[in-house]
Amino acid sequence: MTAALALGDDALVLSHRLGEWAGHAPVLEEEVALANIALDLLGQARLLLSLAGDEDELAYLREERAFRNVQLVEQPNGDFAHTIARQLYFSVHQHGLYEQLAAGDGEFAGLAAKAVKEVAYHRDHAEQWTLRLGDGTAESHDRMQRAVDALWRFTGELFQPVEGVDVDWKALQSNWLTSVTAVLDRATLTVPTGAQAGAWTAGAGRQGIHTEPFGRMIAEMQHLHRSHPGASW
């Protein structure tokens, strides 16, 4: 129950953030790519939340404190570099996580086996853009570095064990660090230093503690459903 909510909320919230790019992406082709990724994530969220209960009720009628997503996914889109940094951190994590889940025989194995192909594409997309922005113009390099630095403190939380998700979290974290470091190096970017998790760092999303922008995001997401409760659509 908690596990399905945690993974489902990650996908739901990131999907909503990516949906906000509709009509605003740098070029039409990128718009389609972001929308595709958002749709993949929304599909994952629907399956996962359905395991935990009624998907609409869970998405539209829970208060902020009841959401179990990591704080990384609720971070605002910012500029394109911020969105790509968020995608890079999350998709590398999700890919590692779903690969482990798909290889196991837990309740998420089937779902993860299906989703892991989607997530591999999300990861590839984020890595490609990290390379292009990091190794692009002076301005794109600076912006990408700023984004990578700004979101770094949200990455520690990705490896907080989730009850009911039976994976090797330590291996997940070290593989993640290896992969992200390799991409950032190739992109001529500097890997941020400092603790990923610590007193100064963010990371209580799984406990229902969220950052300020999240409240505004779910207010918008839930507005219609709360105005017309019980309506069918």
Place this chain on the structure above:
Amino acid sequence: MSSSTDWPLWEVFVRSRRGLSHTHAGSLHAPDAEMALRNARDLYTRRSEGVSLWVVPSTEITASSPDEKDTFFEPAGDKPYRHPTFYKIPDGVKHL
């Protein structure tokens, strides 16, 4: 909006899973071939498995000129020996 030199035009050719040859599907803008392939996948294949994609910079394609259509394509209909019509296709030959 980026300039067209940064985001040149690419032509996309798709071979579907059961298809025999690549067919021109459309065009798109992308900064390089790698991104063109990925964009083509999203725009033209919906990521169905088992398809093959070609992307070609539009500048690499030389087209025949519409003005020269007659000299290029008008067949000499009164010279039947120019057309391969005087033999039978064996039964075993497919895809002809």
